[in-house]
Amino acid sequence: MAQLDTREKLAILADAAKYDASCASSGTVKRDSRGGKGVGSTEGMGICHAYAPDGRCISLLKILLTNSCIFDCHYCINRKSSNVRRARFTAQEVVHLTLAFYKRNYIEGLFLSSGIIRSSNYTMEQLVEVARALREDHDFRGYIHLKTIPDADPELVRQAALYADRVSINVELPTVSGLERLAPEKSATRIEGAMKDMKLGIEDGKDARKKYRSAPKFAPAGQSTQMIVGADAANDGDIVMRASQLYDRFALRRVYYSAFSPIPSPSAVLPLKRPPLMREHRLYQSDWLMRFYGFKPREVVSAAGDDGMLPLDIDPKLAWALKFRDSFPVDVNKAPREQLLRVPGLGTKAVKRLLQSRRWRAITLDDVARLTVSIAKVRPFITTSDWRPTLLTDRADLKTLVTPRETQLDLFAG
């Protein structure tokens, strides 16, 4: 086969990496390039340097080291039996590409993953080498996210965490049976074992930093994971419960969802049709409800329909409010924060502002309107000094009043 040049390889290996949802560059320690010899800074907030027409942010150079793989996971475009073109970067090529992009302000850093070649340990060594060269040879101080290989030697994973800001291991599928069926060589116990080790490593690293300022930083942006939605039979309820369990057990920063998209030459056991993209969005919203709005996983699940699926036409918070109308209306002048957060249409910021403002004045409906995006959505669920939703929460057709209107049928909606 003819030698591929860097651009050809980049086309293949970026294409192969696009099914990883995460592109976050946030949540790490503050640092910059002053006093060093390289480039790079991280200032807490992530930066999205561009947006692709799929609506996703491009923050990191997200590539695979190679898309050759000895595994045969059915949902994956890079599986052994797939007939995609294969390519492989050398560690040096990735380092140069990262630096060239970074210096032109295209990216925040690197998100490196890989197909498994030869063995898990060999692959992991290659990933670690890229991170090492960036950090040590080039004094690169931007963001690095490494995907770790579950079966790799714990010492290699530890090294990865010392160079990277964030490490992740994908749980791949929400159910164990789904994993058995679609990723026969992967094992849920091994994946979870690796996540547990990482969690302990991060905790130890934090403890050490408390005692000695010079202790090395260990994955300062924590660990995350991803699962594919719509490739197996798990419903939204299962997924929400699984995600919350993962958050609890492994102290994850994020659980990413990736709506299964039809991949070229898929395996025969997969559905050909993609799940609606909206489903992914609703799952993220439910994720937010648990992380920022004080919802218990059980409560989110109770907002789902009888089939365990979250409604696609309205967001899960509104669905919950419509189901549990006895919790409303909420008095914005008196209710505690937890209760205000349950009101559909009131976000965390709006609630914070309401709490701040009501120390100075009796909140009127106009005030609420100024602090929120859509007063129509909020109105039925609150009382203010000049507003009372008479019987509104008892109306059978309330859902139609607060559901956002369809503007135009979306050609590309699933």
Added chain:
Amino acid sequence: MADPADIAMLRDGPMIGAHHVTLASEDDFDGWRDAARGLAEAGVPPSAIAWQVDGGERDLFGGPETEPPPPGPSFAVPRAFVDLARTVICHRDPERFALLYAMLLKLRSNKQALEDRADPLVDRLEGMAKEVRRDAHKMHAFVRFREVEDDEGPRFVAWFEPDNHIVRREAGFFQRRFANMRWSILTPELTIHWDGQNLTEGPGATRAEAPDGDPVEETWKTYYASIFNPARVKVKAMTKEMPKKYWRNMPETALIGDLLAGAQAREAEMIKRSTTVTATTPRPTGNLDASWAALKAEAARCTRCELHQCATQIVFGEGPLDAAIVFVGEQPGDQEDLAGRPFVGPAGQLFNAALEEAGIDRTQAYVTNAVKHFKFVQRGKKRIHSKPDTSEIEACRWWVDRERELIRPPLTVALGATAARSLTGKTVTISKSRDAPLTLADGGECWITVHPSFLLRLPDEQVRREERAKFVADLQRIRKRAEALAA
């Protein structure tokens, strides 16, 4: 556009003895603070001050600089206001100086005035600050450097057009990030340069002064096009975060039109290719076998209908996965249920004999059932076969479909009405449909004939012989058809 409430706030009161303040630059916070402090201490109302920027357009009623008013008692403002004012000063709205001053006066009488987020003035200022912060954030994101060589080595130059007066404010970000690079950012209002040691300023520039290309941009565009997933198109989400006004200075955005046009076609082709290509090209057997084994293992835990509760085990299909013919029976019987294999009981023996007569090698065919668990009623010690109902057929159809998806047989034979129902999804009369094949949803042919157990149940010897001959004749025709399809 100013809110009427703000205008009232700013313009009320007599315009007597108007004060004129000239600031050094658009983002001259220190100048504003010094002037505003003196005016506020003297209690000058907002309406009596005309703010202007040196070199900017002069107020229509602008007069000469006026003497500062006699000082009054000083007062302190909260830290949060200083931060807010530093940010709002960078906003493009010429009213910002006056609005900030109005807020300052408000704070003089009420130190906590800033906490009342529902107050229209606070809301307006917070809104302006938000715009400035967003503009700054977009500057961090969308500045694109191009590399040029000069006497001292490589230098990185960018052309950027911010909405607000943020360049000086944001210089620090680039300084921290690219401390060891030499770089310049050119904007229409101001240029800033970093030489690795010092930050210097220059007058505004034009686009023509910036370099017009960089070879790495082609690589970056390759990345941009490749990371885009054509199976999901969300233009609104893209333009919300990357408004079109920024596009002209970002090399990768030139690709967006083509990517969108190609996306639909690419996805449609992807689905088409995966159905057609995989149907004709043999797939590596390793994967196929593993998939089938995984499917069988999964089926062993099936609880899709009630039948799994009483049956001994699931009876999954068996045979080569590249079989030319798939036979689908009704459901396992007593002996199949115990053995875990299809067609091993009395009906199975009859089936084997008929296949042999028709010249079909059973070991070359894939044999399975429409319903995979034994359904029966217990009579004494005997388990009497009972016909599966529609819901059970429907529940189990999922497995049959998966089996056929793996094998993709050109020819499927439905043995009996239950199998025909499972394969076609409707009720068929065997006598009417056994002569010609039907086409299934995946394009394969479906032949329908009787179930061997039907022959066992016929009481009349003569009729049984006739029906058996017909069954064998059906099988012969099927064999010939399979051979024709394979050729």
